[in-house]
Amino acid sequence: MKQSSITIAICILSFFCTALVQGQKKKENKKPNVIIILTDDMGYGEISCYNKNQVQTPNIDRLATEGVRFTDFYVPTPYCAPSRASILTGRFPLRHGMVENPAPDDGINDIGLNASEVTLGELFQGAGYNTKCIGKWHLGHKPEYNPLKHGFDEYFGILYSNDMRPVQITENKEVVEKVVDQRLLTQKYTSKALEFIDKNQKNPFFLYLAHAMPHKPLAASSQFFTDGNTKELYESVIRELDWSTGEVINKLKKLGILENTIVIFMSDNGPWYGGNTGGLKGMKATNWEGGTRVPFIIRYPKQFPKGKTISTPCWSLDILPTLTKLTAIKTNPTIKLDGENITSIISGKTTKHGPIFSMKGTTIRTIRDGKWKLFVQKPEYYKEIDLKQWTDKRTPDGTTILAPFQQATPANYPGVKPEKMEGEMLLFDLEKDPSESTNLTNKYPEIMKDLLKKYEQFTATFTKQ
Numbered sequence: 001m002k003q004s005s006i007t008i009a010i011c012i013l014s015f016f017c018t019a020l021v022q023g024q025k026k027k028e029n030k031k032p033n034v035i036i037i038l039t040d041d042m043g044y045g046e047i048s049c050y051n052k053n054q055v056q057t058p059n060i061d062r063l064a065t066e067g068v069r070f071t072d073f074y075v076p077t078p079y080c081a082p083s084r085a086s087i088l089t090g091r092f093p094l095r096h097g098m099v100e101n102p103a104p105d106d107g108i109n110d111i112g113l114n115a116s117e118v119t120l121g122e123l124f125q126g127a128g129y130n131t132k133c134i135g136k137w138h139l140g141h142k143p144e145y146n147p148l149k150h151g152f153d154e155y156f157g158i159l160y161s162n163d164m165r166p167v168q169i170t171e172n173k174e175v176v177e178k179v180v181d182q183r184l185l186t187q188k189y190t191s192k193a194l195e196f197i198d199k200n201q202k203n204p205f206f207l208y209l210a211h212a213m214p215h216k217p218l219a220a221s222s223q224f225f226t227d228g229n230t231k232e233l234y235e236s237v238i239r240e241l242d243w244s245t246g247e248v249i250n251k252l253k254k255l256g257i258l259e260n261t262i263v264i265f266m267s268d269n270g271p272w273y274g275g276n277t278g279g280l281k282g283m284k285a286t287n288w289e290g291g292t293r294v295p296f297i298i299r300y301p302k303q304f305p306k307g308k309t310i311s312t313p314c315w316s317l318d319i320l321p322t323l324t325k326l327t328a329i330k331t332n333p334t335i336k337l338d339g340e341n342i343t344s345i346i347s348g349k350t351t352k353h354g355p356i357f358s359m360k361g362t363t364i365r366t367i368r369d370g371k372w373k374l375f376v377q378k379p380e381y382y383k384e385i386d387l388k389q390w391t392d393k394r395t396p397d398g399t400t401i402l403a404p405f406q407q408a409t410p411a412n413y414p415g416v417k418p419e420k421m422e423g424e425m426l427l428f429d430l431e432k433d434p435s436e437s438t439n440l441t442n443k444y445p446e447i448m449k450d451l452l453k454k455y456e457q458f459t460a461t462f463t464k465q
Contacts, residue, residue, distance in 0.1 A: 031204040032300070033261040034124065034323055035248065038087070038208070039241060040080070040136055040161075040215035043271030043414055044293050045278020046238055054276060055235040059246030060297070063265050067299030068308045068346050072430070074315040074356050074368070075269050078284055078291030080161065081111075081138045082359075083268045083316065084210070088119040088139075088150070090320030090339040092357065094462050099362055102140055105165040105394070112140020113150060118335060120320055121151025124206035127329045132196045135189050135210035136161065146173055152208070156192045158185075162212040163394035167401055182219035182403040185212045186237075190244040194251050201255045211244070213237045216272055217396045217403035225404070233406045234274050259301060262326060264319065267294040270415070274408025277415030281436045286380055287365040288436060289373075290415035292358045300326070304346050312351045313368055318342045336461070355454045367455045371431040374451040378424050382417040385410040427451075 045051035049061040049069060075083040076093055085091075085098035093099050102111045113119070121131050132154040133147040140146075141159040148155060156171050162182060169177035169188075193209050213219070214237045224243070225236035245265065252258035270277060270284045270291040282288025296314075298304065303326060317339030324331055325341045344350045355369040365377045390410055396403040416435050427441045427448050441448050 030260060031127070031129070031327055032302070033200075033205050033207075033252075033257060034129075034264075034327065035207045035209065035261060036087070036120075036264045036266070036319070037245060037248065038084075038135075038210040039265075039267045040210070040212055041269060041272050041275065041284055042214055042238075042241075042267035042295065043275040043277045043283075044280055044290070044295060045276040046214070046271065047242070047295055049297075050295050051276065051278045054278075055238050057238060057242040057245075059242045059249060060265060062249065063245070063263060063297045063299045064307070066301065066306050067263070067297055068304050068310055070296040070310045070312075070314060072311055072313040073266070073294055073296035074292050074313065074358065075267075075294055076292070076315065076317065076358055077360060078269045078282075078286055078358070079360075080136075080268055084136075085113055085117070085139055086338075087268070087316045087319055088113075088121065088208075089117050090317050090337040091117070091335075092317065092338040093359060094362070094364075095336060095338060098139065099359075102138065102160055103164055104141055104160060109142060112142060112145030115144070115149065117150075118332065119150045120206065120323065121147070121208070123151070123320075123324060123329050123331065124204075124327075125151045125153065127327065128204065130200045130203050130205045131208075132192075132205070133157070133208045133210065134192050134196070136212055136215075137210070143173065148172060154196070157189065157210070158212060161215060163216050163401065165394075165400050180402060182212070182217060182401075183221050183225075185219065186240045186244055187221050187223075190247050193244075193248055197248070197251050197255070197257075201257055209248070211241060213241055214271070214275065216274075216392075216394070217401060217407055218274070219403040228406065230274055230406050230408050230412060233404055234408065262298065262300040262323065264296070264298050266296045266316070269294065272408070273410055273414060274412040275414040279416065279435060281416040282418050283414045285360075286418065287358045287360055287375070288379065288415070288418055289430070289434065292366075298346060303343065305348060308346075308348060310345060310348075312345050312353050313356055313370070314342050314345060314353055315339065315356045322346075355451075355458065357455070357458060364455065364459060367451050367458075368430070369451060369454060371429055372447055372451060373428045373430050373436070374448060374455070375426040376452065376455050379418065379421075379426065381420050382413075387411055 047057040049064040081101040082093035131152045133152040135157040167180045220236040220240045224240040277290035280290040282290035321341040358366045428436045
């Protein structure tokens with residue numbers, strides 16, 4: 001071969017090698033995708049990696065095996081809308097203003113997330129991500145509160161809870177289903193999620209997959225439930241949510257983008273009747289542990305260890321600052337965030353986290369700091385309900401709410417019943433007493449005094465706004 005031919009061949013080979021290296025580097029430097037899988041009213045003890053005695057959830061457990069599982073993770077309110085707003089904004093409900101649930105069938109229509117709030121959707125959208133919200137929104141159902149107004153390119157789902165009439169599916173801004181068979185909801189939401197991932201496999205994306213289940217009315221497809229009692233229905237719903245999670249993970253793996261995707265699995269608050277708190281006291285709508293402590297798993301092996309369990313108390317307000325750190329997205333420093341970047345906690349480098357608060361209505365009820373939890377306001381106690389007198393106005397009726405009739409009732413209380421305790425304030429050592437059984441206010445007055453000081457410091461930040 002002539003010298004000139006050899007030179008040309010070397011140049012061509014060099015060009016292709018350089019292109020290959022640059023292409024590989026570009027692929028490696030691609031922004032990570034982000035998926036938040038949010039279940040509705042899933043209790044702390046409803047999946048098997050949190051409760052071995054519960055129905056097996058191998059796909060969700062796989063996330064924990066390949067990622068990091070938190071044992072003491074909280075939401076700021078024991079009910080839907082304020083909790084969801086805090087996930088998306090990183091701000092406490094008294095700061096973002098969503099303190100109650102919109103409800104079209106109760107005439108509560110003029111409540112929604114303020115346009116001035118900056119959501120994860122807007123942050124990712126501004127950073128060049130394709131964004132989609134699937135499922136329950138519940139941050140306002142009037143046009144001005146639509147997910148498309150808050151940073152999502154696309155939306156598909158029910159704009160509020162699946163037991164609120166009219167039960168209808170909206171796609172972007174248009175109602176596309178006026179009669180919704182809820183047995184198919186998890187299947188539909190999963191299908192839309194897979195479709196979005198497929199479409200955006202070569203672009204960075206943010207998917208907020210907010211399932212309707214296991215919020216009442218419970219419903220599962222015939223693949224998981226055909227007939228049976230209340231317990232069987234509930235377990236079928238959990239199995240189908242586990243199946244859905246597996247479908248998402250398998251799709252990411254098949255497309256070769258699983259390792260470049262941050263996956264979060266969590267619930268918005270504790271369980272309603274029929275659920276399982278895993279031995280914690282209380283349930284949804286209470287500020288006991290059963291109402292505000294939720295399962296939380298994050299998988300991102302590029303940054304975090306596999307199979308690690310974290311016991312440091314953290315909360316949903318940490319999600320936004322943590323995700324923006326991981327994706328190198330800048331937030332506006334003039335906007336007060338109540339959450340923390342917990343990448344060091346997830347990595348096991350520190351166990352330090354600031355106090356965590358919970359509220360109900362417009363009142364802060366509890367503070368947790370380390371192992372200590374103080375009710376600064378008198379808690380709600382269990383009241384026996386006469387089942388013969390009890391009715392649920394939002395139960396399946398075969399016409400406006402289509403779901404199985406085997407729904408749970410107050411007979412199926414999901415946690416330890418909070419019986420009357422003495423004292424206006426209650427102090428618990430949650431490491432030794434996770435079921436909040438022994439009031440220690442008299443034994444540890446200095447601890448109580450310190451917690452009250454931190455509570456007052458936190459409340460003072462709202463008067464300075």
